[in-house]
Amino acid sequence: MTLQPLGRTKPPWGHSLRELISWVIVLPFGLSLATKLINFSAAVGEVEVLTPLRPAPVFTVGVIVWEAIGLARYVLGGDARRPGALILAAFTVAASLLAHDFWARGGTEWLTQLRLFTANLALTGALLLVAMTNPLKTRSDNVRL
Numbered sequence: 291m292t293l294q295p296l297g298r299t300k301p302p303w304g305h306s307l308r309e310l311i312s313w314v315i316v317l318p319f320g321l322s323l324a325t326k327l328i329n330f331s332a333a334v335g336e337v338e339v340l341t342p343l344r345p346a347p348v349f350t351v352g353v354i355v356w357e358a359i360g361l362a363r364y365v366l367g368g369d370a371r372r373p374g375a376l377i378l379a380a381f382t383v384a385a386s387l388l389a390h391d392f393w394a395r396g397g398t399e400w401l402t403q404l405r406l407f408t409a410n411l412a413l414t415g416a417l418l419l420v421a422m423t424n425p426l427k428t429r430s431d432n433v434r435l
Contacts, residue, residue, distance in 0.1 A: 315416045319361050319378055326354050340389035356381050364420075375421040379414045386410040 326333035334350045343349040360381055363374025390410065392403035 312420060315413070315420065316361060316364050316378065318413065319357055319364075319381075323354065323357050323361060326350070326357075343388065353381075353385075372421045372424050375417045379417040379421065382410050382414045382417065386414075 360377030
């Protein structure tokens, strides 16, 4: 039996685990997009309540398109995953700045908005990590027909 140095062998479940983690990262975007498409009037109401953007229906359509493009690129994988992750990261930063303005809140609302803002910041970090490393890109992704 030959011993391998640590880090030289990859576990057989490594790619599957990376793929699962990659899908978990974008799960909130898929759920968000689905709920906006199923109940557009509620999505418009969310934009009206959480942001200063007006007219809310026009900006809601923009939000849906922005989120759909980023998610579609991410789901396509390969070379499309990196720009998809960047689009979703930019979307998350913009949404966080507009909807979770903890700096303008007081009392318990300040803490609630700060927690939501930092959770989105963590999600943005995960998306940027995907964009920087593209963990699911394999040699077969590089094959062009």
